[in-house]
Amino acid sequence: MLCAIIMAGGKGTRFWPLSTEEKPKQFLNLLGNRTMIKMTYDRISKILPKDRIFISTTSKYKGLVLEQLKDISPQNIIVEPESRNTSACICLSNLYVKKKFNNCNVIVLPSDHLINDEKVFVDTVLEADKFLYSNDKSIITFGIKPDRPETGYGYINYDLDSSLKINKVISFVEKPNYTTALKYLNEGNYYWNSGIFVWNVNLILNLIDKYLNNTYKVLSPILELSDYECEKFINENYRLTDNISIDYGVMEKYSNISVIEGDFGWDDVGSWSSIDRYNKKDLDGNILNSSGVLMKSNNNTVLIKKKILLNNVSDLIIVETDEYIVVSSKEHAQDINLARDYM
Template sequence: MLCALIMAGGKGERFWPLSTDEKPKQFLNLLGDKSMIQMTVERLQALIPIERIFVVTGEIYKDLVQEQLPDLLEANIIMEPIGRNTAPCIALSAMYIKKFYNDAVIAVLPSDHLIKDDEGFLKVLSVGGNFVKNKEDAIVTIGINPDRPETGYGYIKFDNEANGEIAADSDEIQVLPVSAFVEKPSREKAQRYISEGNYLWNAGMFIWTADHIIELTKKHLYNTYSVLKCIDMSNPQIFKEQCKIKYPLVDNISVDYGIMEKAENIYIIPGDFGWDDIGSWFAVERYCNKDEDNNVHQGKVISIDSKENLVISYQKPIVVVGTDNLLVVESDELIFVCSKDSISALKDIKKKVLEQ
């Protein structure tokens, strides 16, 4: 039974000041009239019914999830009392989902990725789900064909000499054995990966059975497993109360470090469906319409003798004159202006501003 688990607990600090601790980027309309999480759920419903879609998020975001996803069952919102990285979050969710669907195959997906070709993505998801259903000790991850030497993503190396050993081939969608997970590289290494042709971007999307990821957690993160197995998931109120007490005791570790780097029988499906993780303001800029001076404007913006600016207004008009390469954002709390060269330092800038 194919289910989806959408991870929606991130703070999105690289989109400050629009993204805040109270309303992070997955709940913002960055690329249109729908939020990132709304786009994610809408995309999935062509393959997976809403009753088999689950969202794991911070307890403080429950109301936002319900507001933006009114058709999602309240029981399908899994709440973390505190963020402890992806490995315990996924294990907790797998144990929870298994209470509803004992034979669950779970597709773990971020809430804030852009996918242009929904049909192509769902075909990949379906092939991966069927593969795991037939090979229950396997993990399938979805990799993205790189189109530039990106240094901000991890890479996954697959076995390009596995001719005749391809695990599955459906409508030219291949499932290939993984050789290694690679950390974010230097530009030189990233260029070499593209030239070698058997490296894909790690998009953080995984497919496995609930039983298998629980067993892998028990094997590689026993402390996390032993904490989570003692949480009573049969009653929502008891579940919430016990999570508050016990969940902080799990390991604070990502699923990549905690499990993927130690697991066996990992496979990858190369994806080419217009993916982007929308990880910074530069990503938003890539997908928005530009004027003749290469400016991106959202809301009420007047630009005079200015170019290469990204300006976002929600209430008051913003006028920019004789300026180049700026990020200008109006939020509920402030108006923020910085050089685009400073965008990479937004986390530090946010910290300094909030200390004032």
């Protein structure tokens, strides 16, 4: 049996001012006419019934989840009272799944990623799930073959000599600089780390117990509590968990991790350049979501509510919200989020 946990507690501040702490990017229509979380939920719903799909989020976003995912049962929304990094979130979510289904495989999915080929995605998920039935001590992660020296993603170094589709992970690598990313691209035995994992629920909980014993000890009593008692217990004790990522806390310490290539058109939609990659452009490379006139202007991304005139400008990002108008060069788009502290 396979269950899914969709991680939807992130604050999405890299897309400020469109994405805010009140309504982060997973709840926005950034690419198309569905929100990112709705696209993720619809995608995994193709192979799983709704009672086996869980949403992990913070108390701040529970209302947005219920508003946007009409089919989800409130009992399948796992609520963190506060953000404590991914290890606590993973532990809590998998304990909930274990309470309901005891022994199953679990796929963990970010809520705000783009996947273009849903059929290939579904086939890859099913293949990973099948692999675990004969390799239940393994963890599988989905790797994306790089097509550029991307510095915004983590990487997976894997066993290039293997002839299998599912290969041994040698190591996880943090976000590199440009020179190192180009080296990884040329060497050919590195994937981008998609952040998608498949594991057996009992295996991941045993590993958290082993490597992050405090977190497991804090949260594991919920296995014996009623739903009402769980909520009260978590609200009182969640702050005592370790504030560390699952990558640092478990993945870097466990050797039996494999990677399957996810050739399904993936993007984590984590930067303004990803908006450029997937939105329709005019003949001069401009993206414009409203009416306006662009004279001798090229390669601009304009997301506004009013009519606009651009005259003889290039490589700009122009964003309008109810509170702000932001204008930035694309070259320094990564500084937009830093500047918000001055607003």
